[in-house]
Amino acid sequence: MISSANGLKACARAMDVLKAGGDTLEAVVQGVTLVEDDPNDTSVGYGGLPNEEGIVELDASVMHGPTRRAGSVASVRNIKNVARLAKLVMEQTDHVMIAGEGATRFARAWGIPEMNLLTERSRMAWMAWKQSQRDGEGRNNWTDGLDAPDAKPSAALRQIWPEASDEMIAWAFDVARRPPTGTINCLALNATGEMSGTTTTSGLAWKIPGRVGDSPIIGAGVYVDQEVGAAGSTGRGEENIRIAGAHTIVENMRHGMHPREAALDALKRIARNFHGDEKKLGSFDINFYALRKDGAYAGASLWNGRVRRGSVSGFQFAVNDGAESRLEKCVYLLERKA
Numbered sequence: 339m340i341s342s343a344n345g346l347k348a349c350a351r352a353m354d355v356l357k358a359g360g361d362t363l364e365a366v367v368q369g370v371t372l373v374e375d376d377p378n379d380t381s382v383g384y385g386g387l388p389n390e391e392g393i394v395e396l397d398a399s400v401m402h403g404p405t406r407r408a409g410s411v412a413s414v415r416n417i418k419n420v421a422r423l424a425k426l427v428m429e430q431t432d433h434v435m436i437a438g439e440g441a442t443r444f445a446r447a448w449g450i451p452e453m454n455l456l457t458e459r460s461r462m463a464w465m466a467w468k469q470s471q472r473d474g475e476g477r478n479n480w481t482d483g484l485d486a487p488d489a490k491p492s493a494a495l496r497q498i499w500p501e502a503s504d505e506m507i508a509w510a511f512d513v514a515r516r517p518p519t520g521t522i523n524c525l526a527l528n529a530t531g532e533m534s535g536t537t538t539t540s541g542l543a544w545k546i547p548g549r550v551g552d553s554p555i556i557g558a559g560v561y562v563d564q565e566v567g568a569a570g571s572t573g574r575g576e577e578n579i580r581i582a583g584a585h586t587i588v589e590n591m592r593h594g595m596h597p598r599e600a601a602l603d604a605l606k607r608i609a610r611n612f613h614g615d616e617k618k619l620g621s622f623d624i625n626f627y628a629l630r631k632d633g634a635y636a637g638a639s640l641w642n643g644r645v646r647r648g649s650v651s652g653f654q655f656a657v658n659d660g661a662e663s664r665l666e667k668c669v670y671l672l673e674r675k676a
Contacts, residue, residue, distance in 0.1 A: 339658040341524040342572045349658035362526040363402045363534035377457045381520015385457040386540020394455035396420040397554040403533035403564030410554035412437040416452040417445045421538040467514035517543035523570030525629045533564035551575025557585035566592045573624030581607040597628035601638035605671040637668040
């Protein structure tokens with residue numbers, strides 16, 4: 339099992355399914371469901387950061403190596419476990435992708451309960467973002483009017499959430515300024531060489547409603563050919579879509595590249611789209627994960643990490659090869675300085 343860094347528990351759960359003789363796709367779906375259920379992961383499922391209207395929209399895809407089948411859903415509202423929903427699309431329809439209200443109706447037809455996916459934590463971050471927006475004159479209709487006494491930006495949040503800690507409110511404003519790109523990708527290889535993969539996400543924070551990233555797109559967010567390997571991605575989906583990253587990596591491995599070099603080549607294609615302009619490239623992050631049929635694997639990132647408090651925090655990914663899940667360092671293409 340390999341996964342993005344938020345998948346330590348997902349890899350462990352998926353490995354348990356494999357050890358019990360379960361299917362590889364069922365393994366990865368059960369794994370990422372733990373993350374979809376976690377309200378503290380603001381990039382996936384319940385508790386994900388919402389679109390610009392404060393509504394959580396989820397995307398997911400699955401691909402099953404043994405049958406070469408795939409399924410995905412996009413812009414889904416009120417359904418928490420969208421990886422499972424994508425698997426239902428694969429298994430129970432003649433389609434590959436269902437989007438928007440149609441996906442919610444499909445889930446409803448199968449008896450999947452609907453729920454409000456916006457937690458108070460994510461709503462606080464969204465409200466901080468709403469308050470941070472300004473027109474050319476510095477005005478914002480979501481803050482105090484001209485006749486209001488001067489107050490700190492956090493005052494309104496404190497009124498709504500009087501029990502929130504200073505750290506939580508500071509977190510909300512930090513997320514508003516620098517919204518994280520998350521997602522979870524999880525790939526599986528069992529002892530008989532069968533492979534599967536899934537990617538699930540709440541997408542880009544504050545996005546235009548209906549925006550679809552790479553996660554539900556077969557060949558971008560995930561791709562599996564168990565004669566060769568599997569790949570997936572997290573981070574800025576728009577750049578991954580433009581190079582069909584997961585498919586590119588699998589094809590690179592087909593032509594003899596190690597997973598590490600295959601993923602770095604995909605990152606080079608992204609850099610080429612910006613003519614190597616590191617100022618523009620520095621405005622986003624993207625990570626790839628690659629697993630070859632012989633068990634070789636790699637995680638690769640565009641940058642060596644994020645700058646936090648004067649130092650660079652390196653990107654990692656999760657691995658489970660039968661024992662405890664662990665984090666390993668991603669190789670990287672470009673280097674940020676502290």
